[in-house]
Amino acid sequence: MPKLFEDPGVDEFRGLNLRDLRIDEAWMVITSNLLNPSWLYVLSDDCDQCAFKLMSYVGSEANNSVKMETKHGWTLRFRDDNSSTYVPQLTDNNNTVCQLHVTMGEFGVYDVMLNPSDGDRADCSFSTAKEPVDIYAPLLACFLFYVVLAFLWIGFKAVLRRGYLDGCLYALKIKKRQKNTSNPVDQNENLGGSTVAAKEEEKITPKKSSRLKSLDTFRGISIVIMIFVNDGAGQYFFFEHATWNGLQVADLVFPWFMWIMGVCMPISLRSSLRRKESKLTIFAGILRRSCLLFFLGIMNNSLGGNIELSRLRIPGVLQRFAITYLVVGTAGLLLTPVDLSAPHQSSKARKMFQDIVVLWPQWIFFLLLVAAHCFITFFLPVEEECPVGYLGPAGLHLDNKYPGHCIGGAAGYIDRLILSVQHIYNYPTTIQVYESGPYDPEGILGSMLCTFQVFMGAQAGMTLLIFSDWKSRIVRWLAWSVLTGAVGTLLCLATQNDGWIPVNKNLWSLSYVMVTTCFAFFLLGVCFFLIDVRKWWTGAPFFYPGMNGIFMYLGHQGAYNLFPWHWENGSMNTHFEKLAEALWGVSLWVAVAAWLYHKKIFLAL
Template sequence: MDTLPITTPVLPDQKSKRLISLDALRGFDMFWIVSGEGIFHGLANGVKEKYVLVQNPKDWTIATNEHLSMLERILINISNQLHHSPWNGFTFYDLIFPLFIFISGVSMPFSYQKYFDQKKAGNHSSKAIYKALIKRTLILILLGIIVNGLFKWNGYENTRLASVLARIGLSTFFAALIYLNFSLPKQIIWFFSILIAYYLIMVYVPVPHFGGGILTSEGNLSAYIDRLLLPGKLHRVVYDPEGLLSTIPAICSAMMGIFVGTFIKSASPLLNTSKKLAGLFIAGTLCLIAGLVWGLFFPVNKTMWTSSFVLFAGGWSILLFTIFYYIIDVKSLKKWSMPFVWIGTNSILIYICAHGLFNFESTSQFLFGGLISDMPMAWQQAGLWTGVLLVQLLLLKFLYDKKWFLKI
């Protein structure tokens, strides 16, 4: 299969201009949804069980304010952040998906350098690269439907066609088309045009039976289009969080990554590392502020993937990338990040495995069940998911050492 920028591994011993921090950040991002959330929810539940307050919210509030240690407070707060916002708002869990798409964008200026070199030399084939783009997008869409249960044969009306993998494929496909065919100034025009146009149609195009500009879960235009045009089953009955219209602004999440990748790769030699890092920090901060300000008129909302959400999530993505880039690529402190690199270099594979292909929980119970059963009941969930993580890391390290990677 053709190489997919979002999953192409970057090995430490490769003489490549690509960034190892990208694989580490991708692995950090993926860690939370394949095992991390289970571990931290288990730890938080263990803290609650310790105080025997799970059934008594009033006493739990008292304990939170008076009795919890700093570590226990941190565990509770992390667990609270590992849930999506009910509707408007933002949690760390809301960042995971746009961060993954952002990372895909950062990789593009490096992944497509060979294409531009060949184009400059006059011996490139645009047809071949577009064919590869279409192929990988279709494969991701198909894999997404399979993860959603295609082969359970529950009938067409119970088959969900929209998916996380489909949004990754479609958003990066159109972002790549813009990147390959337009100069940087025109890419910026595309970026703001998409965000502004999405804002205008979501706020001012009337939805039948709900009136214009109603941004509720059922009354927003994106949900209406999902009910009208999206085949098969909708994930939330009246809308799909990976629906049709809301995929359009996700293109801009990938484009924010492209802008960062272009900056890192093409920054003037006169711009030293400190100034480059400062530029990234300022850009991330400005995006956060812009997202918050726009959110006053167009709420920060992951499900609708609002324009303010693109900017706000993009701001956090830039800041996280800056931290990983500084520690790993600038300071060359890489050993600590290797478990994340193992995950990041096979991110699509571990996502598919963890979301139905393999039952890592059963494997963890089989291998570590004795140790887990000896733990206090309150901590057994955390123990089980720690075992899941160990199994996943052993598998991914084996694949990494063998240089076996899923390339789409």
């Protein structure tokens, strides 16, 4: 039965079974016309400064077929010697027969020809025997589906507001008829003004909440993307985490979630102080919530039956929330003045930067924390075989120069020293590409800069408290966006791997903090303008999961292999099938969040 998307058209091509290929795989057929055998060494574009790795024997005058991953391009090096499993990039050219760079597509078939040339060299050619499938068509189809769905929903709500469906709703008993018990005379008398009863009703009507929907919408966007990514995201590589350095869609979610928590912290602290709560009571609440988050994180790490105490992972997402909430919350409690307003005799410049001035003690504290992090990262002595100040993934990196346990430099060393290898994450994103050792992306050293990122969120929240004018808020957020973006760009030199401090989610590097904070300030400004200022958007559907963030996170983690959020249908061997399953799960969680919102059920710690 032909598939709707990504159908190769035939099951077999030139004796190759196309159904044996998985997502993002292709057949590469190597035909050698050389007199002597050779060996294929490969290097993925995703592996920075790596050594070539032996992949396959290439027989003389024979067809050799190999499966190749198609997410990234490859450099193919054919050698007449296989004495080493790994070959450095810049050396050992004497045994190289030929070398070429290729890119391939899913379910395609490609030919590589090796023909004799002068001396010991050969001419290599690459050609497409069968065109790959289009993996981006499912993305477009799903995007258009949700666009149409959104317009239909908007139209349905408009029809509902105008009362065109009231008859049907009455008949189905979904909506009750309102009895008109008012006196017609009273109605006529009240056409020009309000009655005493109306005034009394106005007095007892609860004041409309001043809660900014843009904050919950921002949080909801982060949660929805997080669920989508954790559900597989259709196995599109650009939706996944970057292997080491770099920034992809999945790398934005966690820092945004942390940052928006920081935005809400000064607002929450202000509310507690206005309720005349003592600082000791507030600190007890901060400590209680931090401990509860940390405990829930440990529980979350045991999902899937990992309950062996000797190997239970200690760091994690919620654990990092707990640590940063405790540090930033305590700093805010102790160092934020009660009176946030500027003195009457203050200069115009002082008033302009009042949201920064009131936080100056915290700025000093967190900048010292950043300085301490940088000092430890670049100057802490680690194991003998690992260099000081190393920021790489080790393994195959730098032509297989350092052993796999050197991954992350000081960050990895501290985790292994304090927590031990048994209690950290053993399957980092680098394990397949770089063949690195265990490394925990939520480790101890990265938490230091994570607290700084949460504090940057608190700075955005303080802007909300100090300035009531929407223009003042947006201008400041955009200014922070430009500033943090510029600092992040300078640190990484606008490159993936060649900057002073590359953008790296695993390390939670300073450039990563700055770049993701840049996007966070900008996105909040856009949401605030569209939702709370112009009211062009209600924030739906992201607003609903944003109102129940902790429930959404724990729920989707606990239901990671439960129907109806997840299902399988046959081999599920295309991006489209994986994408449909992921979007179904996300949509179902959004529907659950909307139901909880309308039932006024909210999980708070």
